[in-house]
Amino acid sequence: xxxxxxxxxxxxxxxxxxxxxxxxxxxxxxxxxxxxxxxxxxxxxxxxxxxxxxxxxxxxxxxxxxxxxxxxxxxxxxxxxxxxxxxxxxxxxxxxxxxxxxxxxxxxxxxxxxxxxxxxxxxxxxxxxxxxxxxxxxxxxxxxxxxxxxxxxxxxxxxxxxxxxxxxxxxxxxxxxxxxxxxxxxxxxxxxxxxxxxxxxxxxxxxxxxxxxxxxxxxxxxxxxxxxxxxxxxxxxxxxxxxxxxxxxxxxx
Amino acid sequence: xxxxxxxxxxxxxxxxxxxxxxxxxxxxxxxxxxxxxxxxxxxxxxxxxxxxxxxxxxxxxxxxxxxxxxxxxxxxxxxxxxxxxxxxxxxxxxxxxxxxxxxxxxxxxxxxxxxxxxxxxxxxxxxxxxxxxxxxxxxxxxxxxxxxxxxxxxxxxxxxxxxxxxxxxxxxxxxxxxxxxxxxxxxxxxxxxxxxxxxxxxxxxxxxxxxxxxxxxxxxxxxxxxxxxxxxxxxxxxxxxxxxxxxxxxxxxxxxxxxxxxxxxxxxxxxxxxxxxxxxxxxxxxxxxxxxxxxxxxxxxxxxxxxxxxxxxxxxxxxxxxxxxxxxxxxxxxxxxxxxxxxxxxxxxxxxxxxxxxxxxxxxxxxxxxxxxxxxxxxxxxxxxxx
Numbered sequence: 008x009x010x011x012x013x014x015x016x017x018x019x020x021x022x023x024x025x026x027x028x029x030x031x032x033x034x035x036x037x038x039x040x041x042x043x044x045x046x047x048x049x050x051x052x053x054x055x056x057x058x059x060x061x062x063x064x065x066x067x068x069x070x071x072x073x074x075x076x077x078x079x080x081x082x083x084x085x086x087x088x089x090x091x092x093x094x095x096x097x098x099x100x101x102x103x104x105x106x107x108x109x110x111x112x113x114x115x116x117x118x119x120x121x122x123x124x125x126x127x128x129x130x131x132x133x134x135x136x137x138x139x140x141x142x143x144x145x146x147x148x149x150x151x152x153x154x155x156x157x158x159x160x161x162x163x164x165x166x167x168x169x170x171x172x173x174x175x176x177x178x179x180x181x182x183x184x185x186x187x188x189x190x191x192x193x194x195x196x197x198x199x200x201x202x203x204x205x206x207x208x209x210x211x212x213x214x215x216x217x218x219x220x221x222x223x224x225x226x227x228x229x230x231x232x233x234x235x236x237x238x239x240x241x242x243x244x245x246x247x248x249x250x251x252x253x254x255x256x257x258x259x260x
Numbered sequence: 261x262x263x264x265x266x267x268x269x270x271x272x273x274x275x276x277x278x279x280x281x282x283x284x285x286x287x288x289x290x291x292x293x294x295x296x297x298x299x300x301x302x303x304x305x306x307x308x309x310x311x312x313x314x315x316x317x318x319x320x321x322x323x324x325x326x327x328x329x330x331x332x333x334x335x336x337x338x339x340x341x342x343x344x345x346x347x348x349x350x351x352x353x354x355x356x357x358x359x360x361x362x363x364x365x366x367x368x369x370x371x372x373x374x375x376x377x378x379x380x381x382x383x384x385x386x387x388x389x390x391x392x393x394x395x396x397x398x399x400x401x402x403x404x405x406x407x408x409x410x411x412x413x414x415x416x417x418x419x420x421x422x423x424x425x426x427x428x429x430x431x432x433x434x435x436x437x438x439x440x441x442x443x444x445x446x447x448x449x450x451x452x453x454x455x456x457x458x459x460x461x462x463x464x465x466x467x468x469x470x471x472x473x474x475x476x477x478x479x480x481x482x483x484x485x486x487x488x489x490x491x492x493x494x495x496x497x498x499x500x501x502x503x504x505x506x507x508x509x510x511x512x513x514x515x516x517x518x519x520x521x522x523x524x525x526x527x528x529x530x531x532x533x534x535x536x537x538x539x540x541x542x543x544x545x546x547x548x549x550x551x552x553x554x555x556x557x558x559x560x561x562x563x564x565x566x567x568x569x570x571x572x573x574x575x576x577x578x579x580x581x582x583x584x585x586x587x588x589x590x591x592x593x594x595x596x597x598x599x600x601x602x603x604x605x606x607x608x609x610x611x612x613x614x615x616x617x618x619x620x621x622x623x624x625x626x627x628x629x630x631x632x633x634x635x636x637x638x639x640x641x642x643x644x645x646x647x
């Protein structure tokens with residue numbers, strides 16, 4: 008089998024490639040990020056292993072964000088593994104994929120989005136606790152057989168049955184999405200959000216309680232909050248990698 | 261449900277308030293000096309008495325200058341703070357005694373130097389810690405406001421021999437001054453709380469970003485070491501220890517958040533046991549967060565109950581978690597030898613302590629059903645959210 012590994016941690020990528028070759032006899036090609044992966048002929052691969060966030064891309068984007076050179080209409084926002092997931096998920100008969108992540112806070116909404124929006128069903132943790140590649144190999148075999156497989160370490164990140172979906176809550180409305188993105192860019196007042204989104208300050212003020220309602224529906228734990236504005240700002244800043252994700256913007260402009 | 265404040269948060273608010281008080285105390289003395297000078301110039305006094313009041317005012321202004329350069333009484337604390345507060349009772353008596361005969365409280369807009377107590381009362385409202393040790397926190401400020409107001413009525417009664425409409429209006433107008441000052445102080449105290457929250461949020465965010473980056477790198481690095489050196493037990497042991505330390509630090513950081521993400525909590529705990537015991541079922545929590553104390557309890561329960569399962573020789577464990585009408589329910593079942601219910605009543609066991617902590621939060625820990633083999637424990641805790 009031919010496997011495409013999209014991973015930015017070069018030492019780990021090298022070892023995983025070597026071990027998959029040695030243990031399973033698979034041929035593994037390595038790409039540092041989805042951009043580099045697009046240079047490969049994806050159709051020639053049976054399987055892909057996709058990391059979610061890439062440090063060099065995140066760091067570069069964050070520098071531009073801090074410098075104020077990113078806007079809602081920038082040609083490209085943050086490129087993440089969701090780009091590769093979207094491309095591969097678009098062709099159900101094509102390359103099967105495994106989402107391979109450490110499962111940090113900055114990736115949890117990406118995980119949910121991949122599950123809900125692109126039907127990702129095979130997830131494997133980078134550090135599964137077993138100290139071997141057994142879990143990854145199991146995940147890859149499950150993907151090849153079109154079976155779902157979720158590493159127990161990552162299972163808790165996925166939504167419970169009947170849980171409110173991202174698409175039906177925080178990404179539901181275009182105007183609210185614009186405000187989420189403005190807050191993720193660093194806006195902290197209605198005036199600043201208004202400047203970035205083009206909406207009037209009053210309209211932004213009306214949207215914030217609605218956004219808080221969306222957020223409370225998405226995460227019932229936030230219902231105890233007494234300050235919608237602070238909660239919404241805090242959520243946007245903590246999850247800026249998701250709100251400013253390029254693929255998320257393409258799917259939900 | 262009000263959010264719980266930790267000792268750290270109290271300490272943070274105290275620090276912010278002290279910085280504010282330290283910078284502003286001199287203003288309080290300047291304000292008091294101005295109040296005395298104004299009363300000397302506006303209200304009727306004999307020349308000698310007027311001079312005394314002016315000297316008192318000048319002395320306050322001089323003190324303001326000294327405090328501007330050094331520390332004020334509230335920052336010094338103890339006797340200095342008590343002395344400043346005592347002046348709000350002593351100076352009105354002096355002013356009442358110095359007032360020209362028949363003129364005390366003769367102006368319905370205010371008693372002489374009625375704004376004098378305003379500044380210390382405002383600072384007491386902003387900085388209640390100054391008397392915490394001696395009097396306890398909340399009743400001191402209100403008690404002082406009431407005492408100052410009653411003192412004016414008492415002075416009017418003693419000096420004028422009774423009340424008339426003008427003197428009562430004068431005292432009531434003065435009461436408004438001190439109540440408003442105290443109210444402003446309380447508002448400022450609330451604002452310092454807002455500053456504290458903002459400061460905490462920024463710190464949490466920075467720590468979280470740092471941990472996300474660091475943790476992800478360490479995990480990748482350690483996974484690479486394990487793959488590179490699978491046959492060196494001593495090294496693998498060290499790597500295991502390092503992974504455990506990183507995981508514990510990550511949990512500590514997670515549990516310091518206002519809202520603890522359950523998915524990350526479960527993930528970290530399950531990771532720690534996934535190479536040790538077969539975990540047949542894990543819960544899906546998605547984006548769900550809980551209040552800090554609930555998160556701390558769930559983390560402890562996961563750690564203790566999974567450890568118990570391993571220690572008592574279970575081969576497989578099932579972890580479930582769900583919310584039911586305002587309660588978060590964690591259920592952990594294993595195929596170990598099981599245990600006697602009496603174990604939970606033994607104060608020396610972790611189960612007993614865990615049950616105590618759950619009950620403190622309005623929840624419970626119970627053994628669920630009687631199984632032929634293994635055990636099933638159910639921990640429930642109120643989430644404190646509106647349905």
